[in-house]
Amino acid sequence: MMRGRGVVNRIGAWLAALLLGVLASGLAGAAAQAEDGYDLWLRHAPLDPARAEAAREVLGPVELRGDGSGTAGTARGEIERGLAGMLGADRGNRSITLALTQDLTEGERWLAAELAGAPPGSFVIAADPNAGTIVAARDDTGLLYGAFALLRHVAGDRPLPEVARTYRPGMPLRLLNHWDNPDGHVERGYAGRSIFDWWHLPERLDPRMIDYARANASIGINGAVVNNVNARAFMLEPRYIAKLKRLADAWRPYGIRVYLSARFSAPRDIGGLETADPLDPAVRAWWHAKADEIYAAIPDFGGLLVKANSEGQPGPQDYGRTHADGANMLAEALGTRGTVIWRAFVYSAEDETDRAKQAYEEFVPLDGRFADNVIVQVKNGPIDFQPREPFHPMFGAMPNTKLMLETQITKEYLGFASHLAFLAPMWTEVLDADTGRGGTVAEVVAPAGMAGVANTGSDRNWSGSHFDQANWYAFGRLAWDPSLSSEDIAREWAALTFSREEAFLAAVVPMMLSSRETVARYMTPMGLAHLMDTGHHYGPGPWVCDLPRPEWNPCYYHRADAGGIGFDRTATGSNALEQYAPGVAAAWADPAEIDERYLLWFHHLPWDYPAQSGRPLWDELVARYDRGVAEADAMAQTWSELSPYVDPQRHRAVAESLAIQRREARWWRDASLAYWQSLNGLDLPPGTRAPEHDLDYYRSLVFPEAPGR
Ligand code: GCW
Numbered sequence: 001m002m003r004g005r006g007v008v009n010r011i012g013a014w015l016a017a018l019l020l021g022v023l024a025s026g027l028a029g030a031a032a033q034a035e036d037g038y039d040l041w042l043r044h045a046p047l048d049p050a051r052a053e054a055a056r057e058v059l060g061p062v063e064l065r066g067d068g069s070g071t072a073g074t075a076r077g078e079i080e081r082g083l084a085g086m087l088g089a090d091r092g093n094r095s096i097t098l099a100l101t102q103d104l105t106e107g108e109r110w111l112a113a114e115l116a117g118a119p120p121g122s123f124v125i126a127a128d129p130n131a132g133t134i135v136a137a138r139d140d141t142g143l144l145y146g147a148f149a150l151l152r153h154v155a156g157d158r159p160l161p162e163v164a165r166t167y168r169p170g171m172p173l174r175l176l177n178h179w180d181n182p183d184g185h186v187e188r189g190y191a192g193r194s195i196f197d198w199w200h201l202p203e204r205l206d207p208r209m210i211d212y213a214r215a216n217a218s219i220g221i222n223g224a225v226v227n228n229v230n231a232r233a234f235m236l237e238p239r240y241i242a243k244l245k246r247l248a249d250a251w252r253p254y255g256i257r258v259y260l261s262a263r264f265s266a267p268r269d270i271g272g273l274e275t276a277d278p279l280d281p282a283v284r285a286w287w288h289a290k291a292d293e294i295y296a297a298i299p300d301f302g303g304l305l306v307k308a309n310s311e312g313q314p315g316p317q318d319y320g321r322t323h324a325d326g327a328n329m330l331a332e333a334l335g336t337r338g339t340v341i342w343r344a345f346v347y348s349a350e351d352e353t354d355r356a357k358q359a360y361e362e363f364v365p366l367d368g369r370f371a372d373n374v375i376v377q378v379k380n381g382p383i384d385f386q387p388r389e390p391f392h393p394m395f396g397a398m399p400n401t402k403l404m405l406e407t408q409i410t411k412e413y414l415g416f417a418s419h420l421a422f423l424a425p426m427w428t429e430v431l432d433a434d435t436g437r438g439g440t441v442a443e444v445v446a447p448a449g450m451a452g453v454a455n456t457g458s459d460r461n462w463s464g465s466h467f468d469q470a471n472w473y474a475f476g477r478l479a480w481d482p483s484l485s486s487e488d489i490a491r492e493w494a495a496l497t498f499s500r501e502e503a504f505l506a507a508v509v510p511m512m513l514s515s516r517e518t519v520a521r522y523m524t525p526m527g528l529a530h531l532m533d534t535g536h537h538y539g540p541g542p543w544v545c546d547l548p549r550p551e552w553n554p555c556y557y558h559r560a561d562a563g564g565i566g567f568d569r570t571a572t573g574s575n576a577l578e579q580y581a582p583g584v585a586a587a588w589a590d591p592a593e594i595d596e597r598y599l600l601w602f603h604h605l606p607w608d609y610p611a612q613s614g615r616p617l618w619d620e621l622v623a624r625y626d627r628g629v630a631e632a633d634a635m636a637q638t639w640s641e642l643s644p645y646v647d648p649q650r651h652r653a654v655a656e657s658l659a660i661q662r663r664e665a666r667w668w669r670d671a672s673l674a675y676w677q678s679l680n681g682l683d684l685p686p687g688t689r690a691p692e693h694d695l696d697y698y699r700s701l702v703f704p705e706a707p708g709r
Contacts, residue, residue: 173449
């Protein structure tokens with residue numbers, strides 16, 4: 001009996017397990033399997049049967065013309081790998097041909113014509129049920145990008161182009177800037193330690209370096225500045241050149257060139273010279289020899305990135321020279337071999353004017369004086385990666401200088417990796433901005449490129465949170481094609497990363513699209529900026545007024561008192577508006593007409609100023625904080641309903657971050673309102689929830705251990 005019941009029990013358990021398994025797999029494809037996010041958007045999850053069938057009509061074995069080495073071989077390998085994941089063993093029997101234009105057959109020659117004059121990395125794809133699929137390019141990197149684009153088509157919800165379609169990069173340089181220090185600490189990094197294991201290089205190459213290169217290549221990123229702009233000079237020493245060479249060799253097949261941040265005082269720091277004056281012949285010779293040394297090891301070394309005379313970094317102004325003197329000296333050392341990327345993020349202690357005006361004032365007079373291989377890299381806005389800033393007035397104002405756009409993928413001022421904020425809408429807002437001087441920002445930077453301060457780290461999911469992977473992805477996609485819409489990018493990423501189910505995408509894509517605005521609402525609504533607490537930049541600190549340099553203080557930015565709030569940047573104030581083209585300035589000059597998301601950036605207004613809603617400014621501000629908090633709650637609710645579509649491990653991780661975000665959205669709102677009330681003495685509008693604690697409580701919170709400092 002006992003024994004018999006045991007068998008029955010075992011059968012029962014087996015049936016139950018089977019039933020559970022069927023239920024789970026029936027729920028939503030990939031949802032059953034736990035995932036940790038390491039594979040990013042390159043998961044290559046199996047296609048559902050109907051999509052797989054359609055894909056097999058145009059896909060099959062990969063045929064690579066040419067010798068199959070290097071990057072072209074990498075391209076073939078990636079297609080094999082992707083299709084193995086998505087289609088399994090049955091790939092269909094149409095061939096996939098990868099060919100450089102010189103290897104095209106007579107009948108395919110017309111594809112070469114499609115690519116005539118296209119920039120490096122361009123490719124063409126044509127998928128035909130009769131002829132199979134062909135990816136053609138003029139260079140190997142184009143084949144690699146084409147391979148990834150083909151996989152994106154198969155995996156995403158857009159069919160492969162039947163008529164040949166040409167894809168061209170929108171700008172030549174698509175660079176990650178790592179603020180990683182050689183000791184493994186990442187400045188403003190919220191995803192653990194640095195991914196670069198300098199200590200063990202050159203002998204030991206972490207396999208993660210290859211996965212990193214794959215991820216970048218898959219979205220068109222073609223260069224990486226591997227060290228912090230607050231640079232250590234010793235990274236130019238021979239032992240580091242050897243380490244760098246190992247990385248360059250590993251990344252070459254993925255089309256990634258290495259760049260270094262250079263400390264301007266290196267000739268003094270490590271070169272034994274008395275000076276780093278850019279006009280001193282010995283200094284010039286030192287840099288020249290240094291460049292030769294680097295190029296001997298790394299023939300395709302990309303170039304040098306420099307932060308000079310900014311936040312205590314050395315620079316040419318230390319010797320009474322200009323930014324152009326400094327940049328051109330390095331440009332001469334590199335010659336045609338590489339590029340000097342000179343940052344425009346400068347502000348100096350002595351300058352009494354509005355910090356938002358300083359970069360323009362220092363750089364615009366130098367227009368036309370930079371060497372051909374110098375690019376000036378300009379942050380998206382005139383202050384510093386705030387949740388919202390108007391575009392930088394330098395864009396469009398230096399027609400004779402190559403300007404590059406610098407964005408920040410790591411969310412220093414948008415809640416680190418804990419808050420969900422999809423940044424594509426922020427970057428397209430800048431790229432699409434009409435400078436009023438003959439083009440949009442995207443057009444201004446098209447001859448140069450775009451840089452993104454990376455959010456990678458040693459965390460298993462690379463970016464500290466799953467949704468922050470989307471910002472890395474969006475950066476690459478936009479640098480490749482700045483005309484892509486945020487919605488298309490969000491959809492593509494979410495389908496690759498989580499689930500292709502329409503019900504999932506219909507919920508998660510709108511949530512991503514509004515997420516950055518949500519953060520701006522509960523942190524710094526209506527054009528407020530830089531109210532983050534000192535040092536770590538996490539959480540509110542609008543009360544900080546006593547730091548030695550005026551522009552380090554949140555009070556400097558909000559200028560609030562009993563009478564009103566906001567920074568007057570019109571003609572009655574700092575007149576930063578004047579740095580913009582007249583048409584642009586006009587749209588922001590009148591507080592009654594301005595897009596109110598920029599209101600307090602440009603205007604100082606009384607608390608009872610009638611907002612466009614008709615409500616007094618104070619009431620309007622409170623309403624926007626409240627809306628931000630409500631939206632954070634709504635994101636958590638939306639996500640909780642999406643568990644059927646996402647594996648439990650990643651679903652839970654995101655839910656936990658959203659719980660942090662809900663709590664901290666309240667913290668931001670409550671602390672800010674308590675502080676504003678301490679200045680304006682106003683009651684909250686009727687029906688509004690009072691801050692949970694008093695102002696002293698919020699002011700007492702300190703976080704010396706916050707990451708990324
Ligand atoms: O946003 C600020 C950061 C600094 C950073 C600086 C810069 C690398 O707080 O950590 O330094 O910008 O862009 O140089």
